Amino acid sequence: MNFDIKLGLLNTLKINEQSEYGLYLSSSNGEEVLLPNIYTTKSMKIGHEIDVFIYLDSEDRIVATTLSPKLKLNEFGFLKIVDSTEFGFFLDWGLPKDIYMPLRFAKDHFRVGNEVFVYITLNKSEDKIIAVNKYERFLNSEINLRKNQKVSSFVTKKTELGYACIVNNLYNGILYGDEVHQRLELGSTVESYVKKIRTDNKLDLSINPIGNTKFDVNSQKILEILKQNNENMPYNYKSDAEDIKDNFFMSKKTFKKSLTLLNDKKLISIDENGIRICK
Incomplete structure (x- = not known):
């Protein structure tokens, strides 16, 4: 299909005609798609433009909806398996028709109820939107980033080394456990920095900017000392310099x-009574 109306994405379309089945919406090139009655409102008038998501209904017809899916085309995320067959899995993505993940695109023998990390793509041979768990080929093979660049890291998996991440929706990366002083939830997005671009086109990441090694070490030291003292201590910005030196071994x-730094990262809270680790 080579349509001006984009499958799997939000489209801004003009209300062109009303029928017994709903509203017909048109693109700038005159292509039309039906918005079924269930999604129409009295405020929708002929000639108005509205934002709709385009997908295939249960009969594989292109339709519009005002609902927003949990993931759109070319996005990563976690979806729950709600049904399975010998050929694949059906996942809840927030629309009436569940999205399909063919068995050949699954890394494991998943079960109904499992939350699975997937990428949403277009199966061009069938012109259908599908979910894939084998997502590596959709990542960029060449990294267009620089050391210490700030990036957005989507946490996909807890590993022995730390946390596997998808960086800027384009690259594979890892946040090492010894640099993370808080529990990261799968599916959460964290601000991080490029520590190293590896020869295998993966990224080593850091929670803190690179180059302030002493500063980072001291921040980590404070967290470790707090953990050894029930995660809270009676010190803050106004504390005596000698008390700070005696308890934290720094100026x-x-x-x-x-x-x-720790407060900005929401790793600790500070008030007049002292500091404590955030839960």
């Missing part, structure tokens, strides 16, 4: 900078 200036 007051370094202590204050580290507190600011």
Whole structure:
């Protein structure tokens, strides 16, 4: 299909005609798609433009909906398996018709109820939107990033080394466990920095900017000392310099900078009574 109306994405279309089945919407090139009555409202008037999601209904007809799916075309995320057959799995993506994941695109023998990390793509041979768990070929093979660049990392898996991530929706990366001082939930997105671009086209990531090694070490030291003291201690920006040196083995200036970093990352909270690790 080579349509101006884009399957699997949000489209801005004009209300062109009303019928007994719903509203016919048209693109700038005159292509039409039906918005069924169940999604229409009295405020929708002929000539108005509306944003709709385009997908295939249970009879594989192209239709529009005002509902938003959990994932759109070319996006990564977790979806729950709600049914299975000998040929594949059906996943809930927030629309009346579940999205299909062919067995050949699944890495494991999943079961109904499993939350599976998938990529949404278009099966061009059948012109259908599908989910795939074998997503590596959809990642960029060449990395167009630089060291210490800020990136958005989507957490996909807990590993022995730390957390596997999809970076900027384009690359494979890993956040090492010894640099992460908080539990990261699968499916969460964290701000991170490129620590190293590896020869296998994967990224080593850091929660903190690279280059302030002493600063990072001191922040980690504060967290470790807090953990050894029931995760809270009676010190803050106003504490005596000697008390800080005796308890945290650093200057007051370094202590204050580290507190600011940890607070900005929401790893600790600070008030007049002291500091504590955020849950």
